[in-house]
Amino acid sequence: MKPLESTNLFANSINKSFSTPGMDSSLEVLEDIWFHIMEGEFVSILGPSGCGKSTFLNILAGFEEPDSGHVACCGETVKAPSPQRAVVFQSPVLFPWLSVKNNVRYGLDLRKEGKKGTEDIASSYIKAVGLDGFEDYYPSQLSGGMQQRAAMARALVLRPKVLLMDEPFASLDAQTRYSMQQLLLRLWEEYRHTVVFITHDVEEALLMSDRICIMSKRPGKIIEELPVPFARPRPLSLTGSREFSMLKNHILERLMT
Amino acid sequence: MKERNWNADIVGFILPVLLFSAWYLMTMEGGVPAYLIPSPSALVNVAIDFATGHEKLTPYAGTLLVHSIASVQRVLLGFGVAAAIGLPLGFMTGRIALARESLDPTVHLIRIIPGIGWLPIAMVWFGVGEGTTLFLISLAAFFPIYVNAAQGASSVSPLLIRAGRMLGANKMKLFTTVIIPAAMPSTVAGLRLGLGISWAYLVLGELTGVTYGLGAVMMDARMLGHVEMILVSMVFIGLFGRLSDMILVGSFRRLDLLKEESEQ
Numbered sequence: 001m002k003p004l005e006s007t008n009l010f011a012n013s014i015n016k017s018f019s020t021p022g023m024d025s026s027l028e029v030l031e032d033i034w035f036h037i038m039e040g041e042f043v044s045i046l047g048p049s050g051c052g053k054s055t056f057l058n059i060l061a062g063f064e065e066p067d068s069g070h071v072a073c074c075g076e077t078v079k080a081p082s083p084q085r086a087v088v089f090q091s092p093v094l095f096p097w098l099s100v101k102n103n104v105r106y107g108l109d110l111r112k113e114g115k116k117g118t119e120d121i122a123s124s125y126i127k128a129v130g131l132d133g134f135e136d137y138y139p140s141q142l143s144g145g146m147q148q149r150a151a152m153a154r155a156l157v158l159r160p161k162v163l164l165m166d167e168p169f170a171s172l173d174a175q176t177r178y179s180m181q182q183l184l185l186r187l188w189e190e191y192r193h194t195v196v197f198i199t200h201d202v203e204e205a206l207l208m209s210d211r212i213c214i215m216s217k218r219p220g221k222i223i224e225e226l227p228v229p230f231a232r233p234r235p236l237s238l239t240g241s242r243e244f245s246m247l248k249n250h251i252l253e254r255l256m257t
Numbered sequence: 258m259k260e261r262n263w264n265a266d267i268v269g270f271i272l273p274v275l276l277f278s279a280w281y282l283m284t285m286e287g288g289v290p291a292y293l294i295p296s297p298s299a300l301v302n303v304a305i306d307f308a309t310g311h312e313k314l315t316p317y318a319g320t321l322l323v324h325s326i327a328s329v330q331r332v333l334l335g336f337g338v339a340a341a342i343g344l345p346l347g348f349m350t351g352r353i354a355l356a357r358e359s360l361d362p363t364v365h366l367i368r369i370i371p372g373i374g375w376l377p378i379a380m381v382w383f384g385v386g387e388g389t390t391l392f393l394i395s396l397a398a399f400f401p402i403y404v405n406a407a408q409g410a411s412s413v414s415p416l417l418i419r420a421g422r423m424l425g426a427n428k429m430k431l432f433t434t435v436i437i438p439a440a441m442p443s444t445v446a447g448l449r450l451g452l453g454i455s456w457a458y459l460v461l462g463e464l465t466g467v468t469y470g471l472g473a474v475m476m477d478a479r480m481l482g483h484v485e486m487i488l489v490s491m492v493f494i495g496l497f498g499r500l501s502d503m504i505l506v507g508s509f510r511r512l513d514l515l516k517e518e519s520e521q
Binding site for chain 2: 061062063080081082083085086087089091093094095097098106107110111154158
């Protein structure tokens with residue numbers, strides 16, 4: 001048992017099913033999921049498509065309610081979405097009518113913090129994600145990767161207790177995905193925010209996380225948790241090492257079953 | 258790119274030039290008599306005289322400003338009332354189930370009655386002229402504004418709403434900072450339709466008998482046999498309608514509320 005005071009977010013015995021219209025039986029999506037994450041930890045939830053991992057993230061975020069079970073963040077039961085648990089979606093979901101700067105400022109402005117401070121904080125995060133010079137651009141004028149950078153800045157600027165990321169790089173091309181992974185790791189080294197990272201990409205999970213939770217096919221269930229033993233920073237060449245490919249094969253086998 | 262646009266401009270001019278030439282040929286010596294279709298030059302002269310009044314060609318010389326102000330005021334007032342009622346009701350219908358269930362069926366029932374169908378009862382209620390005109394404009398412009406605001410508000414992407422909530426927006430803030438801006442493209446389309454309809458119903462209302470207004474000039478000129486003035490009034494109504502639409506769209510562009518949805 002890990003000491004409770006450093007546990008940042010936990011989910012106990014989560015069950016969730018969706019009823020299908022016109023059918024008596026309902027579709028069981030999540031079955032008895034137990035999950036916890038420590039402060040500053042980077043944990044990936046890895047699973048095949050359709051295993052319910054996004055549904056699980058939505059429950060952690062407070063967008064959806066579990067049928068049974070309990071989610072708590074920093075000692076408080078999760079009932080609704082909150083900036084404490086900022087989300088980076090698979091698509092950027094920026095507000096298309098706001099410039100990059102105003103998208104990043106959006107959450108800060110809701111907090112009614114001092115105007116001068118807000119401006120500085122927002123621009124420091126825009127710089128951190130490498131979008132300085134693009135403050136006044138609108139989302140539609142940016143590439144997919146740049147939009148996702150802005151979405152990351154928008155979430156991080158709120159200094160969330162946990163950053164929930166739902167396959168954030170899945171729709172990007174290979175090069176952009178790699179540079180976004182590096183960026184996320186750099187930001188994580190700097191701010192040490194807790195990250196729950198949903199992915200179906202085994203290499204991505206191995207390169208990024210401290211710990212991997214493997215989910216089974218539907219109904220989703222965490223079938224194995226394994227710590228990632230590699231020291232950081234992890235260069236791309238790591239993927240060629242024997243230990244890495246053994247671990248990768250092991251995970252792939254677990255995913256197949 | 259530039260060349261293409263230039264070509265498109267040329268193509269766009271062909272039909273107007275042909276129509277204008279046909280009109281000119283028709284009104285030449287031995288053609289259609291001037292009391293049916295006045296010649297282009299006569300029309301231009303009367304139009305200039307209507308604005309400046311120094312030739313006194315018609316009884317309406319120099320009165321353009323007075324009539325225009327009267328008409329524009331009616332449109333602004335009627336359209337303003339329609340927007341002031343239609344926008345909030347539309348947004349509420351689009352987002353709040355209780356509002357939709359209690360309002361929408363009734364509104365659509367009333368909407369089926371054509372606006373012109375309200376003319377006789379409006380004249381009974383408000384008398385000829387001012388009151389009837391404002392009532393008809395507000396009523397007719399309300400429906401497209403309401404329907405499009407509701408449509409825009411109800412089709413806001415659920416992901417945008419999730420984003421707003423997770424960034425800390427409460428219900429009220431979500432409405433003002435996410436739902437209304439996201440509904441803007443559809444809402445502005447409704448406002449434009451409403452404004453166009455406002456001009457149509459302005460003319461209908463003014464035909465019933467007001468002292469000042471472009472519609473009044475048209476009706477009056479018909480009785481006095483000034484065919485040019487009927488056409489000149491039509492042209493000015495068209496110009497004002499187009500101008501008001503440009504101002505409406507331009508002001509929303511300025512507010513940065515009409516950014517194209519990206520492909521999210």
